[in-house]
Amino acid sequence: MNRAAYIMIGGFLGAGKSTTVGRLARFVTDRGKSVGLITNDQGSGLVDTRSLRHQGFAVEEIAGGCFCCRFDSLKDAAAKLDSASRPDVFLAEPVGSCTDLVATVSYPLRRLYGDRYSIAPLSVVLDPVRAGRVLELRPGRKFSNKVTYVYRKQLEEAQILVINKRDLLSDDEAQDLRQALETQYPGRRIFEVSARENEGLEPWFEALLAEEAPDEATMDIDYQLYGEGEALLGWLNATLRLESQRELDGNAWLHDLAARFQERLMALGAEVAHLKMTLAPSGAMKDLALVNLVNLDFVPEVGERLQAPLRRGQLVVNLRAEAAPEVLRQCLQEAVEATAEGAAPSSSGQGGVQLTLEHVESFRPGQPTPVHRDATPPHRATSREGLS
Ligand SMILES: Nc1nc2c(ncn2[C@@H]2O[C@H](COP(=O)(O)OP(=O)(O)OP(=O)(O)O)[C@@H](O)[C@H]2O)c(=O)[nH]1
Ligand SMILES: [Mg+2]
Incomplete structure (x- = not known):
């Protein structure tokens, strides 16, 4: 085989x-x-x-x-x-x-x-x-x-x-x-x-x-x-439901959220390892915006872009930084509030953006306790065929 x-x-x-x-x-x-x-x-x-x-x-x-x-x-x-x-x-x-x-x-x-x-x-x-x-x-x-x-x-x-x-x-x-x-x-x-x-x-x-x-x-x-x-690294994984009363440019909105997040992390001196977020419209399997920040000295980078504006969607946030988990959670909340305000009703009377938290975990990784640890290489089976 x-x-x-x-x-x-x-x-x-x-x-x-x-x-x-x-x-x-x-x-x-x-x-x-x-x-x-x-x-x-x-x-x-x-x-x-x-x-x-x-x-x-x-x-x-x-x-x-x-x-x-x-x-x-x-x-x-x-x-x-x-x-x-x-x-x-x-x-x-x-x-x-x-x-x-x-x-x-x-x-x-x-x-x-x-x-x-x-x-x-x-x-x-x-x-x-x-x-x-x-x-x-x-x-x-x-x-x-x-x-x-x-x-x-x-x-x-x-x-x-x-x-x-x-x-x-x-x-x-x-x-x-x-x-x-x-x-x-x-x-x-x-x-x-x-x-x-x-x-x-x-x-x-x-x-x-x-x-x-x-x-x-x-x-x-x-x-x-x-x-x-x-365990010095704080972990934050959150999923939020987004609802907008008007058609929203999700790419710009996500970038704005990342920039506000960055501002707050910087103010607290939390060294960021990776902040990554996706925004996907409800019901559309193929459309997704992705933003990354791997260094506080850089600007957030939009990797994937949404093809169309959206009204409802799901925001997923994964942040790893050298800071207490509760600090990361606080930063998320402040960034979300600031972004929601930024997208608040315009003079034309159209509505703003509402975010509802569906799932959040913030913690420090536990002590690693591997199931197996082989310090020396085990016996090698027969060679692999036909892959390269
Ligand atoms: N400039 C540049 N950026 C890159 C390159 N490859 C990846 N990146 C960017 O680096 C960031 C992190 O990339 P990921 O592939 O998500 O990194 P990762 O190692 O999987 O991150 P974690 O899963 O969080 O550990 C993203 O913004 C990527 O676009 C590259 O060749 N050049
Ligand atoms: Mg990865």
Whole structure:
């Protein structure tokens, strides 16, 4: 039996994992292979799931905990995708604050299900602006030391390092970053890509489809420090119902909301890892606006745009920042109120926008307690066929 490929694209929050997963999914399907996507989060109500489904892919989501701590859900998600469409390739996006994935996911998967899945090398995608600050190549806002510990552990365990958002760098800056990575994390293959611009991806994708994860001892990690670092990040997932008394330009409205959110987060000095929001009209499966902010120094970026104005819709908010969860919730409330006022009745007497909270979760991730941890590589099953 041909084994399916299991490809995990890791990396810190906002690095561009979902963007690359979307690109790789298209790359695979363009070659006539089927693909199944698995998204993951500590909470539920995921922007990533909505945005990848919007691109037309089969997506299963594992909510309420990371892959390593919910290993059985990972297996169940793969089985669900299998029974629906028998994917040749599974693409999994772990939570961006997770690390130690080789020991807790790749190796256990190979040990337990190596006859069914061939596990590709773990890629760790990085945002070059964030990486430049962590590696002290550039000045700028930073996370605290314990969060940086998690970030650096992600780089350390990478079997492939991917400098994403190459379009943001000059040649000299790219060279400096590559050199710092080669010096501090020697022996990793490094690719430079721009996932959003669809540039430089092919050699990396080819490697993922052709190769299996190397046999290496896994890194040492201090789980207490890892847990403390992860818990410094606040998480906010919220779903709101939007009702407008007049036709609303959802793209402009969403951008406005993101900008007001940013103002408030900035005032509180909360270092943002990723703010992402979708707005979709009620009843329309195909229309969606997506806005992202991965750095408080940037402007919010509208990725997908709504095709038509709307009156009723659903707003989904996912925010991860170094701040208390209740602060993030407060920021959302203030941003929503300010945006509703901004869109309030015009002189023509038309109505404003009302938002009703349908679901909200705000928390700090709990201590990671993986179901399995294989410090050494398990026995390898027979080689994969016919994928590349
Ligand atoms: N400039 C630039 N931006 C990019 C590129 N790839 C992704 N982005 C942007 O980076 C932001 C985050 O991208 P995502 O793919 O959502 O990042 P992620 O790693 O999945 O984020 P989390 O799931 O929150 O951890 C979005 O605004 C993307 O459009 C790129 O190649 N260049
Ligand atoms: Mg993502």
